[in-house]
Amino acid sequence: MTDLASQSAALAADNIRAALDGLLERRTDQTRLTSMGAGSDDLDEGRAYLAATVDGGWHVPTWPSTHGGRDASVAENQLIGSVLREYVVPDLYPFAIGLGMVGPALLTHGTAEQQDRWLRPIASGAEIWCQMFSEPEAGSDLANVALSAAQDGEVWRLGGQKTWTSRAMWSEWAICLARTDPEQPKHKGLTMFVIAMDAPGVDVRPLRQMNNDAHFSEVFVDGTVVPDAWRVGDVGEGWRVAMTILSHERAGAGSRGGGDGAKRGARVPTWITDLAALGALDDKVRRDEAMSIYAADMASRWTAQRAADEARSGGSPGPAGSGAKLRTVSSYKRRAYLANRAAGAAGMLENGHGYIETVTAPSMSIRGGTDEIQRNILGERVLGLPGEPRLDRDVPWRESRKGLL
């Protein structure tokens, strides 16, 4: 950066601070935040933060100012992101599907009416969304989705089952991948819809996870009516919309907020000062592990930031999102296990240091697509390795479908 450029960036950062000082609290070394909602059911803090920042468009700066953003360029967005790290941005896990996946997908594939109706309440935290993709027989093989949608004049009637639907019990809305043409090959007969979670026929049944959270659910849909105006993208284009959503999920776009105990931008992250306070860093092997995690963590954050900025500038993170997800998961797990081991026997207790992160960590390798699937994507789409045999690609889904017939 030239002197002039760095001076004007500092000036711009000061202007952003002047606006945010009236809205948010500054982060301190004492600030500790939950990450990915683990161990927390709080909706209020995130909602208050989003309500406070929506008029200035501070949380989703690249969104249109008419929809809760501020029409920011990628450079402005980066600057706002780096200044926001100085403030308490709560764990936005309950709001993450709307902010990080549905919002960007509506900006790419939604109609003007859909953007008008749904974007601002996402940005303000007024409405929560969930992602109804996975089914008992459609996880890694997502294109095997069986939940059906049949057109009936101006409406569609949906029926079937989803599972592992995170945030369903909090949600006003769901983005739902459905089978509209079983005679087409599996990727082609899919269409994306929005479902109102309080509509007749929607039944949400929470499931308890091994970390004791009940944040995901089975969702049964029986004859639920969805207006054609709530279809996102063309009929038969559901896979394309799903890929946009998944690449944003993997890149972690929109995931500002919450924390792993790290005070971002600080010289020493708080997860390290916490380890030091436990006396864990007196041990050379643990100190070495902590520094190795720290180095990998920083590389992972910067790479994820680049992918997220790419996504916010209108592109899709694509396969870069898979690399970002693998690195973020690995970092999360190593930090959790080191913290928990350092606590010794006390780490086995529910309130033990690193306990909640340790029992949450395995799920990180599954949600948003498993580690194995991310490696397949990188192998095929980045390294150009031969693809997996896909014998069902051109066969009508009715003949190739897996699961109960």
Ligand SMILES: Cc1cc2nc3c(=O)[nH]c(=O)nc-3n(C[C@H](O)[C@H](O)[C@H](O)COP(=O)(O)OP(=O)(O)OC[C@H]3O[C@@H](n4cnc5c(N)ncnc54)[C@H](O)[C@@H]3O)c2cc1C
């Ligand atoms: C905490 C959590 C939250 C979730 N939230 C949501 C949500 O909000 N919405 C939603 O739609 N889904 C959600 N999911 C579901 C998640 O996306 C799926 O669990 C995931 O895609 C794996 O699918 P599956 O569980 O059916 O496992 P399977 O697909 O049955 O996989 C089983 C094992 O086989 C491996 N495997 C499968 N196929 C291949 C292959 N081709 N090559 C190599 N290995 C393979 C997998 O890696 C895995 O280890 C969530 C899951 C978790 C754990």
